[in-house]
Amino acid sequence: MSEPIIGILGAGRVGTALARLAVKAGYDVRVATAKPPAEIALLMEFTAPGAKAETAADLITASDIIILALPLRKYRDLDPALFKGKIVVDAMNYWPQTDGHLPEFDGAESSSEVVQRHLAGAHLVRGFNHMGYHEFEQDARPEGATDRRAMTMAGDDPAARQAVGDVIRRLGFDVVDAGPLASARHFGIGTPIFGAGISASDLGDLLKAVA
């Protein structure tokens, strides 16, 4: 993939922070929510100038990599047929305090495995979830910076992980590949990695300790 188009579903705090970073990194960035594109365009003019507002359906068709930055409870509204064959980054977390109790997320597996089952034809990668939205821009650093922090990700398709890893690196973070989607539970809410904001070697050590 030479120059992927990045589509972001959700224009909240996470969505707009990622849109700003991706525009800054030089990507073609599209943003959509359930609201009309004109309303999102106004939002983008101020929060992520350069990102284009589209309908969700147009965004999914046009984008090579689609980032889900919605409140998790809205995942059920996503039409699986539209996501067939697409690389999807699940940046969502299950927060019972704000999502309410969603029984399908009660098990030991990560929320991303539930989302992957819903979007069965998509190549899903869990990413961008263990760092706070206000840290994305605060912590982003060019490659080689001594204080560059790392993000981890997990997904069952190695090619999708490769593509998402390239994006994460270009946005300003080192990448520690956690492997298949089943390892996503090692960096979910309540794990030592969640919210830690650490270097690639420390993140790698933490992952090794739980694997």
Add this chain to the structure above:
Amino acid sequence: MELGVYSFGDVQIDPATGGLGSTAQATRNLLEAIQLADQVGLDYFGIGEHHTHEMPASAATVILGAAASTTKKIKLGSAVTVLSTDDPVRVYQQFATLDAVSNGRAEITAGRGSSTESFPLFGHSLRDYDELYAEKLDLLLQINDNPRVTWEGRFRAALDDALVVPRPDEGKLPIWLATGGNPQSSVRAGMLGLPISYAIIGGQADRFAPLAELYRKAGAHSGIAANQLKVSVASPGYIGADSQQAKDFFWTHWHRTMEQLGKIRGFAPPPRWSYDREVEGTGALFAGGPEEIAERIVKLHGALGDMRQFFQMDVGQMPHKDFLRSIELLGTRVKPLVDAELAGQEKKENINV
């Protein structure tokens, strides 16, 4: 520029047991804090609805009503009222009553609340998070516009030409919308022509500058007059005589609160290096000495055009005397410095014109 304080009613440590102290005492402490804030010339005191042992300020209007009788000028508000799980009729009656007993000093700040204990407490479902807020805000604004209300919705009984009293002498109560930075909330507040209160509790505070612009643009788009579009900022803060000591002291209490929150919500509490980065420059944490805090308030004001900034000082079981000392310094040291700096800037602008 207005300066103030907000609190969730932080409970102190009981020296006898080493555990959490009395929630009743914490409530009485608030009365003392509000009285002092008024005495040292601060403009605003807000009480944020919470329902935990650590933060028991569940009934703001009762505390503010009592404080009204011992204060003269300070504005008394909620920071915030979790409107989603309350009855807008009752909220309005209580704040209108507060407005009457305080001679026009009451303000409502409506929000969804970042902690959600009130949902099970009052029998609401988090599944209705967005819908509850939208519906209740609509009703609250209608009541503010008109003493007689005819209204129908999903979450409470319909009203047919119902009278809601008492009414404020000024006609309407100030109703602020509180938001943690979701861009849609800035658009909503702007389109409704409501003043907006940004809760900036971490990261870099100037990242809210584009949101304030978005808010003003959305307001202008709906034909709202510019002077009706007000921005205020709520942020953690603590003022001590010595800058480094104030930062070290606030760290222990702020970190304890983050640990408590992190345990409930499942995140690792931010480390000291992250704190150090946020107690300087455009960071969101306003802990330090009077001069630097005044400077940082003015700097943020330059970026956001906010007309008020107010601080949550009593976090993580801070001893009451330290809370009071910080309020005193905010009023006696920081406020005059901010006033002088802004007056100087205005003078310069006038000369340039």
